[in-house]
Amino acid sequence: MARILFQIALALAMVFGPATAEAARVSPMIVELEPTGRASVARVELTNDSERNIPFEVRMMLGEISEEGELTLSPAEENFLVFPAQAIVESKSQQVFRIQYVGEPELAKSEIYYMSIQQIPVEIEAEASQVQVVINYNVLVNVVPDGVSPVATIRSIEARVEEEKSGIQVRLANDGTGYFMAGLSDWSITGTTQNGETYSENYKGDEMTRKIGVGVIGPGRVRSFFIPLDEELAPDSIKIKVEP
Structure with a gap:
C-alpha cells in the first residue's frame, strides 16, 4: 500500500x-x-x-x-x-x-x-x-494546523488500457489547505459501458487502496492514478467524485 x-x-x-x-x-x-x-x-x-x-x-x-x-x-x-x-x-x-x-x-x-x-x-x-x-x-x-481542509478536484479522466487491463487514468488535485489520502477516501465512479449499460461503483474507506495504494496528496499537489475497472467505459460518460 x-x-x-x-x-x-x-x-x-x-x-x-x-x-x-x-x-x-x-x-x-x-x-x-x-x-x-x-x-x-x-x-x-x-x-x-x-x-x-x-x-x-x-x-x-x-x-x-x-x-x-x-x-x-x-x-x-x-x-x-x-x-x-x-x-x-x-x-x-x-x-x-x-x-x-x-x-x-x-x-x-x-x-x-x-x-x-x-x-x-x-x-x-x-x-x-x-x-x-x-x-x-x-x-x-x-x-496539520487548525482550520485547514482538503478539496479533492478531478483535473482529467482518460479511458485507457494498461498491461492488458481496462481502466481509467485519473489526475486528482488537492485544491485545499490540508492533506488527504486518495486511497482512504470515498470514491464514486459512474458512466456508460461500451455496450450502453449503466456503470456505477462506490468505494468506501480503504477499499481504493487495493487499486492505487494510500495515495497521499498534499495541498496544491496533483497525483495521477490508474484505476482498473471490470468494464470498459465510454470516455465521455465517465464521472468521478472523491470525498476525503
Whole structure:
C-alpha cells in the first residue's frame, strides 16, 4: 500500500555466504502533529525481533511526492527535536523515539515530512562471510494546523488500457489547505459501458487502496492514478467524485 508511507533500502556487503536477516517493526507508520502545544509531540516505537542488537539513527526529512507518486526527501532536521537521535536497540526489545515539531508555528497549510529511521551498518569481521541487510523505515509525519481542509478536484479522466487491463487514468488535485489520502477516501465512479449499460461503483474507506495504494496528496499537489475497472467505459460518460 503505500507506495510512499516507507522505503526499504537494501545495501549488500560481502556477497558470498549466508544472509544475516534483521527483523524490526515500526508503529505507527503514519503520524499527525499540530504546529504547537501538546499535540506537536509524537512517539514512534521500533521493535527489534532479531537475534542481535541493531543500531539506528533518526533523521527528519521534508517530503515531496510527484504526480507519479515518486518520493523526494530533503533534510528538515531544524524543524524537529528528536530523542534519542541514535540508539542501539537490543535483541527482542523495543525503543521509543520521541519527535516534536518546532518549526514555523503559524502554518497556512499542512506540511508533509518523513521520520527516516535508518539502520546503521556495522563492521563485519574480515573472516565472516555473510550478507548484511540494511533497512530504513520512513514514517509519514503530517503537520496539520487548525482550520485547514482538503478539496479533492478531478483535473482529467482518460479511458485507457494498461498491461492488458481496462481502466481509467485519473489526475486528482488537492485544491485545499490540508492533506488527504486518495486511497482512504470515498470514491464514486459512474458512466456508460461500451455496450450502453449503466456503470456505477462506490468505494468506501480503504477499499481504493487495493487499486492505487494510500495515495497521499498534499495541498496544491496533483497525483495521477490508474484505476482498473471490470468494464470498459465510454470516455465521455465517465464521472468521478472523491470525498476525503
